[in-house]
Amino acid sequence: MILILLGAPGAGKGTQAQRLQDKHGLVQLSTGDMLRAAVAEGTEIGLKAKSVMDRGELVSDDIMTGIISARLDQSDCKNGAILDGFPRTEAQAEALDSMLTEKNLSLDAVIEMKTDDEVLVERVTGRYTCANCGAGYHDSFLKPAKEGVCDKCGGTEFTRRSDDTAETVKSRLQAYHNQTAPLLPYYRGKGILKQVDGMAEIDEVTRQIEALLN
Ligand code: AP5
Ligand code: MG
Ligand code: ZN
Numbered sequence: 001m002i003l004i005l006l007g008a009p010g011a012g013k014g015t016q017a018q019r020l021q022d023k024h025g026l027v028q029l030s031t032g033d034m035l036r037a038a039v040a041e042g043t044e045i046g047l048k049a050k051s052v053m054d055r056g057e058l059v060s061d062d063i064m065t066g067i068i069s070a071r072l073d074q075s076d077c078k079n080g081a082i083l084d085g086f087p088r089t090e091a092q093a094e095a096l097d098s099m100l101t102e103k104n105l106s107l108d109a110v111i112e113m114k115t116d117d118e119v120l121v122e123r124v125t126g127r128y129t130c131a132n133c134g135a136g137y138h139d140s141f142l143k144p145a146k147e148g149v150c151d152k153c154g155g156t157e158f159t160r161r162s163d164d165t166a167e168t169v170k171s172r173l174q175a176y177h178n179q180t181a182p183l184l185p186y187y188r189g190k191g192i193l194k195q196v197d198g199m200a201e202i203d204e205v206t207r208q209i210e211a212l213l214n
Helices: 013-024 031-041 044-054 061-072 075-079 090-102 117-125 166-180 183-189 202-213
Strands: 002-006 027-030 081-084 107-114 127-130 136-138 193-197
Touching: 002 013, 002 183, 013 027, 013 081, 013 136, 013 202, 027 031, 027 061, 027 075, 031 044, 031 061, 031 081, 044 061, 061 090, 090 107, 090 183, 107 183, 107 202, 117 127, 117 166, 183 193, 193 202
Parallel strands: 002 081, 002 107, 027 081, 107 193
Antiparallel strands: 127 136
């Protein structure tokens, strides 16, 4: 099964993709996480991507399409994948269509996580992640059971993203509305677009996604 989670920055794509991964054995393919890993490793792609990401703009379609195509070929994706953050432009969506055909895979559903822009700055600026296992948390909306200790792995170190400032979120939102939102009619036209209420509480959003998949 190949699923796309489509939504604005802070809509909850990563949060829900982690849950789908844990529950259904699908692999979360977050292009943002892949780019951040490349930046941390100092690879050529990472060096190119860093300043673009910190401005809240989009990395080039060629780079992103190449990364996803190579990733889908890895053996852990054979049970299926959740695309979190890809595609983000019409060119990427078209490239995805041809790559799936080539790989003999089909796109099962595109789930739009609908949110109002007003809540997104608070979501993004309050976000933090376990440095050891990558589990995501929020200062107000998703705290670990024991403060300062990751629920999943017991880790005690956490990181925040350098692009999670109120300023950068505004450009990321603009990029979403200008370049990514046009994918909604694109997938609606193919009859595979579904929607969940991204404004609901995290567990409720999970329930809505599960209901769509059943
Ligand atoms: P990426 O990492 O994909 O960032 P994004 O799209 O801006 O999305 P976020 O990760 O910020 O939000 P999310 O929807 O995952 O929210 P989360 O679940 O964490 O991309 C970063 C950059 O990389 C881009 O700007 C671009 O430069 C580049 N890039 C990546 N892919 C690219 C591509 N394909 N093409 C070109 N460039 C690309 O939730 C946020 C917080 O809110 C969390 O703390 C969470 O706990 C909380 N939360 C989640 N759901 C709820 C809820 N329902 N209620 C309350 N709180 C909630
Ligand atoms: Mg994310
Ligand atoms: Zn952890």
